[in-house]
Amino acid sequence: MDVEGMNAALRRLCDKYGVAVDGRLVADAEQVAGVRLETAGSAVPLLPWRVERRFAELKKIIDSRTLEHVSTLRFAVMRSGARLEHLVYREFDLCEWMAGSPIRKTFASVAGDKVANVIVTFANGMSASVECSAALPEGAAEIDRHEIIARRGVACDRVVDTQVPQASIYAVTAEGTKTYTDTDAELFGFSDAEIWTVRAAFAVLKTPALAAEWKKAACGVKEKVAQTLACAETCVPAVFPEDIHV
Amino acid sequence: MKPVKIAMMSLTHGHTRKYYQTLLENAKLDWVASCAEDQRAKETYELYQTGVPCYLSEDEMFERHPDIEAVVLASANDKHMAQVQECARRGVHVLSMKIPSFDMAEYDAMIAAVDKAGIVCQIELEMHYNPVVHRLKKLIAEGAVGKIVSVQATNITLSPVWAFPWQGVPEASYGRRVPLKAGDARCRGGALCDHPHIFDLIRHLTGADFDFVYSSVAPNLRPELQVEDMLLVNGKLKDGTAFLFDPSWSRMEERLKVPGPGWEVFPKRMEVNVTVVGEKGTLVSDCFGPNVYHNGAPSDRYTVQYTYFDEWVGMIDEFAGCIREGKEPLINLRWHRPTIAAMNACYDSVASGGPCTVK
Numbered sequence: 001m002d003v004e005g006m007n008a009a010l011r012r013l014c015d016k017y018g019v020a021v022d023g024r025l026v027a028d029a030e031q032v033a034g035v036r037l038e039t040a041g042s043a044v045p046l047l048p049w050r051v052e053r054r055f056a057e058l059k060k061i062i063d064s065r066t067l068e069h070v071s072t073l074r075f076a077v078m079r080s081g082a083r084l085e086h087l088v089y090r091e092f093d094l095c096e097w098m099a100g101s102p103i104r105k106t107f108a109s110v111a112g113d114k115v116a117n118v119i120v121t122f123a124n125g126m127s128a129s130v131e132c133s134a135a136l137p138e139g140a141a142e143i144d145r146h147e148i149i150a151r152r153g154v155a156c157d158r159v160v161d162t163q164v165p166q167a168s169i170y171a172v173t174a175e176g177t178k179t180y181t182d183t184d185a186e187l188f189g190f191s192d193a194e195i196w197t198v199r200a201a202f203a204v205l206k207t208p209a210l211a212a213e214w215k216k217a218a219c220g221v222k223e224k225v226a227q228t229l230a231c232a233e234t235c236v237p238a239v240f241p242e243d244i245h246v
Numbered sequence: 247m248k249p250v251k252i253a254m255m256s257l258t259h260g261h262t263r264k265y266y267q268t269l270l271e272n273a274k275l276d277w278v279a280s281c282a283e284d285q286r287a288k289e290t291y292e293l294y295q296t297g298v299p300c301y302l303s304e305d306e307m308f309e310r311h312p313d314i315e316a317v318v319l320a321s322a323n324d325k326h327m328a329q330v331q332e333c334a335r336r337g338v339h340v341l342s343m344k345i346p347s348f349d350m351a352e353y354d355a356m357i358a359a360v361d362k363a364g365i366v367c368q369i370e371l372e373m374h375y376n377p378v379v380h381r382l383k384k385l386i387a388e389g390a391v392g393k394i395v396s397v398q399a400t401n402i403t404l405s406p407v408w409a410f411p412w413q414g415v416p417e418a419s420y421g422r423r424v425p426l427k428a429g430d431a432r433c434r435g436g437a438l439c440d441h442p443h444i445f446d447l448i449r450h451l452t453g454a455d456f457d458f459v460y461s462s463v464a465p466n467l468r469p470e471l472q473v474e475d476m477l478l479v480n481g482k483l484k485d486g487t488a489f490l491f492d493p494s495w496s497r498m499e500e501r502l503k504v505p506g507p508g509w510e511v512f513p514k515r516m517e518v519n520v521t522v523v524g525e526k527g528t529l530v531s532d533c534f535g536p537n538v539y540h541n542g543a544p545s546d547r548y549t550v551q552y553t554y555f556d557e558w559v560g561m562i563d564e565f566a567g568c569i570r571e572g573k574e575p576l577i578n579l580r581w582h583r584p585t586i587a588a589m590n591a592c593y594d595s596v597a598s599g600g601p602c603t604v605k
Contacts, residue, residue, distance in 0.1 A: 016563075018273035057538045057553045066507065066542040153542025160548065166536040168378040171390055173527030180385075181536070182377035183554040 001034050002190070003027050006198050009187055010205075013198070019206045025197070032086045034193070037201045037211075044204055044211045045218040048196035049090055050097055051203050053183060054157040058148060059098055061155045069151035073098060073120075073128035077144040080136040085225050087132040088116055092228075093221045095120055095128045098148065103224055105239050108232035118228060123242070141165070141179075249276040250339075250566045253307060253314045255329060256321030257287040257300075259343050260406045260413070260440075261370065261558075263505070265318055266296050268558045274566040278314060281307040283321065290504055304332070314338060316366075316569055322412035323347065323439065324421050330356045334363035339569050341368050341562075344442050346579060348421050348434075348590060357579045366568045368561075368575035369582045373443045373518065374450070375560030378533040382520065386451055391524025396488040397448050398521040401441040404499035404510055405468060405475055413440060414471050426463055426474055427597045434593045436473030441493035443518060446577070446585045451522065454485035455584050456604035461592040467498065479592050481601065500545070508544040515550070 007024050014021045023039035037044040049055050061067055075091045096102055101124035108118040114135040120128040136143070143164050147156040159166060167179035182188060187195045204210045224240055231238040252275050254265060269277040280300040282288035291300050301307040308314060316339035319329050323345045333340045340360070346369060347353045360367040373379050386394065407414035413436075416423045420435035438461075449455060459481035463474045475495040482488055498511040509515060518533040537553040568575050588604045595602040 016273055017271060053553050054538050057551050061538070061540050061542065061551060066540055068543065150542065153540055153546065155538060155540035155542065155551075157538045159536065159539055166532075168533070168535060169381055169385070169529055169531040171385060171527060171529050173391065180378075180381050182381045185375055185377040185380060185556060185560045188377055188380055 001027065001194055001197070003035060006035070006190070006194055006201075009190065009198050010201050013186065013202045014205060017202075017206070019202070021205070023201065023205055025201055032089050033197050033200070035197055037204055039204075039211065042211070042215075045214055046197055046200040046204070047093055047097075047214050047217065048193070048200040049094055050214075051199040052192075052196045055094060055098075055146070058146060058155055058157060062098060062100075062148060067148060067150035067153040067155055070099070070126060070148055071151065072126065072149045074147040074149065075128060075145070076131035077142065078131075078133040078136050079142045079144075080134070080138050080140045082134045084113055084116055084132060084134050085229060087134060088118065088130065088225045088228065089221055091130045091132060092120075092225055093217060094146065095122075095130065096217070096221065098146075099124065099126050099128070101126065102220070102242070103240060105237055106224065106228040106231070107237040108228050110229060110232040116229065116232070247274055247566070247570050249274055250569050251276050251278050251311070251313045251315045252317065253278060253311065254280040254318045254320050255304065255307075256281070256283040256319065256325060257291050258283045258322055258410060258412060259320040260410045260505075261343065261372075262291075262320040263294060264558050265320070265562070266294055268562045269318075270296060270298075272559070272562055272566070274570075275562065279307050279311045283325075293504065308336065316341065316565070319343060322418045324412075324418045327352045327356060330367065331359050334359040334365055337363055337365060339366040339565075341370060341565050342579075344370050345439055345586070346582065348439070348586060350583075350587065350590070352421070353579070353583060353586060357583075360579060366565070366573075366575060367579050368565050368568065369577040369579065370561065371443060371446050371577045371582070372557035372561050373447060373533065374576060375557040375564070376518075376533050377554070378531055379447065382522065382529060382531055383451065385529060386522065386524075390527065391522060391529055392526030394452050394487055394522055394524050396490075396523040397451065398490045398523075399444040399447070400492045400517055400519045401444045402492055402494050402496045403440065403516040404497045404512070405437070405471070405495035406440070406499075406505075407468075407471065408499070408501035409503055409505050414473055416472055419473065424593070425597075426593070427599070430463075431472075432463075432466065432474055433472055434474075436471060437475050437495040438477055438479075438493050438589060438592055439473075440495070442585055442589060444491050444493065444520070445588050446582070447520065448483065448487070448489055449585065451520075452483055452485060452487050454483040454487060456588040456591070457482045457484045458601045458603045459588060459591045459595055460601040461595040463596050467496065474596075477592070477596070479595075508547075510549060511547065513539070513548045513550050516552075 025035045028036045033046040101122040105121040118130040169180040171178045227238040412418035416433035416435040461479045464476040479491040522529040591602040591604045
């Protein structure tokens, strides 16, 4: 990640939208985002997926009641060179955020340190399947899918009849096919991971109340991921008390 | 940079609502007032609760807000000439909708008025601020596919006429009533007038202007319209680039008075796909995809939920920057003139049944 460039972009956004530049990004390999936001008060864990547009739109589809009576989430992610717990962490946080309810119980079927298949039960009774794999070969593009199934309607970030993410541009030349998907004109040139991280930091600086919300969420999800993966070794479900966020 | 005091006028154009968020959020702007064409436009405007005062008289708006420096002319095509001249008289900068005028004499009068007043006049061709288009331009400039030999593009949408009736009225959309061709009851002013983007983009991508066009209209999908809704265009640019465009209203719609959820019948209500064939390769692009998808309320139809839709952000940035820095916008009246001439030539081709040279 180009942290220096990301900080410059963050300052530019703050300047443009009249937001105080009260923080900077610092590289942190322990964070799922790869960086943390250092503000005057404290360090803030970033949850970039919560500002990633496709997830924001899916959340909006739920919250606006375009879908009615959500029942089940079916989430999957496959990546190369990732830490399994980081993959599960993102999906668990997306689960709780989309469901609007904490995870109460999980049961994981794990293969080595690369793959986890988890069934999740939320406090509100909804279910989720979470498929995480860090087993893609080096250099392979990430494959993921997030489907929300409701009594009225299904929403998904992948178009029907496709199994892999589509691209905006396919460049077909004698060297093969290259794909490009650019989604943010203001941050053009950054990678997706960098874009959503800058956007997440900007969201926190613009709405400082998010810092406490994200800290609480991050703390709870981290614990749930650890317990879920640990319980898989003993083949028992992990059950979480209501106050695990505290 | 001192924020530009900006206003919106007419509020009858289909793109009107797309400005609201940008005008409110961008610190380079101070959105001080709006002026609606009529009571209906005012009532629709008020649904969005912008908090910005709305008048029914231009004069009243300018009297109450003498500090207005710039306006977005969100009006029907036949209003542009008078509004641009009035703004020029007041020294107010203009962001015009995508068709300043199809009448080339009127168009030239606008250029003269803008030049004389020394104001900025930017044309709303928002595709230039789309990140996929940005990437396309970059790849082409870097030689990814070599010299361009052909471009195929769609600019297809649903028809907005039920929400924005002027787009189905030949006098308001095209500027006057001109039959499409002998024996055809329809007039100029439909889908073609709504879709200049691909005519503009190809000039940017190739650096060449139009040589000739051939165009053919098909039977309307909406037979009650007075204007065309289905047509195809092909031809060549002066550098030899061949092209084929579809600028139709080929996606059906629910006839909503105010655009909102459930407007589309076909899942994707608006598409701009561009294929660029070069001597060394091909670029296949979808400027508004991928997205997220659902089949929920209100219609339970499979629907594209547009996910990356912020062209207006960059366009307004450029407009404000040009005003403060005294620059010429990328899409200015002079640049845009050959695009309008090419679109007029398409109508001439429909009328004649043969190819038409673009003058």
